Amino acid sequence: MSLSYYPGCTLKTKAKNAEDSAIAAMAALGIELVELPRWNCCGTVYSFAGDEELHQLAPVRNLIRVKETGGDRVATICSFCYNTLKRANLLVTSNPEKMHTINTFMEEEIDYEGDVEVVHLLEVLRDDIGWETIAEKVQVPLTGLKVAPYYGCTLLRPQEIAIDDVERPTIMHDLLKALGADVVDFPYATECCGSYQIISNPDYVSQRVWDILSSAMRRKADAIVLSCPLCDANLGQTQKELMQTHSEFKGIPILYFTQLLALALGLDPEICRLELNYVDPRPLLESKELLRQ
Amino acid sequence: MRIEISTETLYSDFVKKVEAISEQTLISCYQCGKCSAGCPMCFAMDLLPSQIIRLAQLGLEDDIAKANTIWICASCITCSVRCPKGVDLARVMEALRLITSRKNIDQVQIPEIPKETIAQLPQVAMVGGFRKLTA
């Protein structure tokens, strides 16, 4: 089976490790991710304003691209893309007047009618494949690897687009359990990392990141697992500086869930592009004997 | 310092604008403070999010403008999902930001961002930040 897939900008650059591992892992699970033709940036952050239909053009145009392929479903890997596409879709489908305005404005395109479903890859794993099937296909169980799933904001908030329970999500927990990992629950799993404030207030983001990392480490996590490339950049890049301010801190690897999925399915570790991770996870994975060729 | 509260401040254009852009009823907030209690960024804020919405309820635009709160907000929506009264405070914050941004005032000077930073940051951070913090 094939599934239309919207990569978004970051997955083509900084988060190549997320994309490559996702495509390979999904193929191993029997789903071919087919990149959406002529996709454009989704706008990254959803506009909350009630009077800014202009900001909804970018995400809606991507949904039109899905229609053009004859599809009615599109998957994302980046949490921000998921949030923006999903919310824009919800806005126009629940508001025919706004949908009409947007369609009129983009007269060169075919009309959008709210007939595309936006899903996140984690939902595909849960709903299309199922944890049991995934567990059966595991070749390299992540035994002994203590991982803390970190959900961040955009997969869960607002409530209307949440892929799981807003306050107590388990979807990533369930996936990692199916892969045989030791899942560590920690109180900061749904706490914001500071997000785009990295461009104007990097110090505040560092403080947030320290709170998140130290909370996971207090609950004995070896690594943090996530889906959002912005969280990944914040949680990863900030660590160098944090090692200077907190002398006892030796760093903690941050991994995409897709990377662990690919590893556990027994794929070549090369495909995971582990060298691109901000904190090298290879020593940890080697120590757990998870980097088999 | 005394503040002036009158029919004019309570029903000012400012209040109407905030309510129109945010599509929220400000007076629904009963000031429980849960938004502030859970705000991940409020350690860096001059005023708590609950104080900002209180000032907005009273139409005290200048006090809001003096505080850094709305520019520190990371739009994580934790406040909105936990609000007992269903006030989408994240949208109120956005409306307050837009009232300034639409006057062509930027909070981030893009040319001043170092090249290394630009090289380092993922697009999602930059585009997201520019959208929330610049005109």
Add this chain to the structure above:
Amino acid sequence: MERIGVFVCHCKLMAYMDTGTVVEAISKKPDVVHAAAYEDLCLAPGLEQVKDTIKNEKLDGVLITSCSPVLHQEVLRQAVTAAGLEAHQMQAVDIRSQNGVKENTERAIEAISSALDKLKASLPPVRTKVPITKKVLVIGGGIAGIRASLDIADGGYEVILVERTHSIGGHMIQYSETFPTLDCPQCIETPLMTDTGQHDNITIYAYSEIEEVTGSIGKFKVKIRRKAAYVDWDKCNGCLMCIEKCPPRVLSEYERYLDMPKRQAHRRAIWVPHAQAVPMRPIIDKDHCLYFTKGKCRVCEQACPSKAIDFTQQESFVEIEVGAIVVASGFDLMPKSAIKEYELDKDILEGIEFERILCPAGPTAGKVIRPSDGREPKTVAFISCCGSRDPEHGVPYCSKVCCMYLVKMALLYMHAVHDGQTFIFYIDIRTTGKGYEEFVQRAVTEDNVLYLRGKVSKIFRDGDKIKVWGADTLTGKRIEMAVDLVVLGMAMLPSEGVKELADKLGIATDEHGFMVELHSKLRPMESSVPGIYLAGCCQGPKDIQDTVAQGGGAASKVLALFAQDEVILEEAAVR
């Protein structure tokens, strides 16, 4: 009817319509021989005018507008029948509406016109006299049901008290001490429990539920289901030797499933809820009994000197006939899991759990320790409004008692742990009862209870401590606090199964499941069904004081009914 009089009440409250226009329009209707506006028809002079007009104009039909037919109907009907008409020859109609004068006036004319049609079509009702069975069923053995039972029994009538658990006493008996006087329920409620158990006029069916209710006021038929206790309560003498030898240790419902160190709060598979239970009769918990689960043991059987253990016992049914029913089915607390941003942890308790730890008759004999490690907590945070006043995630109403019981527990904790510190996170402090505000002030000034104004956003374990994220909106600062123990003031809900019970009784419940009273201010003890009365928290959250008052009030309603020998039931005639 050929001579109809229309009386339009026109007090100051009705000023929002043009009464003149209404009267003029109605006077043109066929068969209306009299239409006029009057002031204060509900008062004696107004009623006299109605009576005189009926006689003078020889009216055979009367239509009266009033602001609240529910409240005024009876007095209006009495006036009309005093003037020689039958009750069905009168209609009261509510013409209040909330629009502009013009629309209100039009609507009033419309309402009166349709009421006129109804009046003309009305037939004398079919009346049947029903002798009143002077026995009452009380559902629920908490303090409301106990008070009602005792008052009715003392009045000389037979009471059948049905309690779902195997002892009466309700939630009150679980509490440590009660606000604002700090007397302990084990001292003040037990005499009432014993009295109820021993009263000649009271029969208690404990460990029983209402299966079916039919009939109406004066003569309800009730089927009671007596659950299988696997102990013959008639043979049992309450010595409890069976319990001593029973091997399993199980978390106890009565102790709110508290999992204390050294299994202090555990019970056995055969058990009584506590040392002052009424009746003092054990039940066997089939799910944990070794005989029922593994087919061997029967130690209780050997220990029992009265041969009361009966593993073959089946549930049984009792059918009774009563003239009236008092519902006192009580409340439950919203489960802690309902607030997902507060972690589930052994040291994060709800109110009744902490009551048990504070209670001198509780599992720790009043020694305040943490469930997780048995250490004495030195800092305790109390969280108000957990689920209450939260229309988005919980219930919109105020649960009314949490402000008081949280500060009471803070004060009791301080009395037990002198070097401790307590914090109460609140939104508003609601102390409307007698002596309540003084109680709060005493806790603040004498017992160092610190109030912090702000709703808590997140609670989670952090190593040995519990982290609380709150705010002090008075200073505009965020608070992050690490404490030893947290107590949540969970919202009050109607007790489990209330909807099914209400359906069996045919009485109305509101959207939260609380039973609806006939009038919130003036008829608070009457349900929507004649002969069924309400007492305590089944009708809405309330404290012990109000609950007891309502229990007594419901009893007085029953006594007033039983002072008559028969009740006249009116049924609308069918043409």
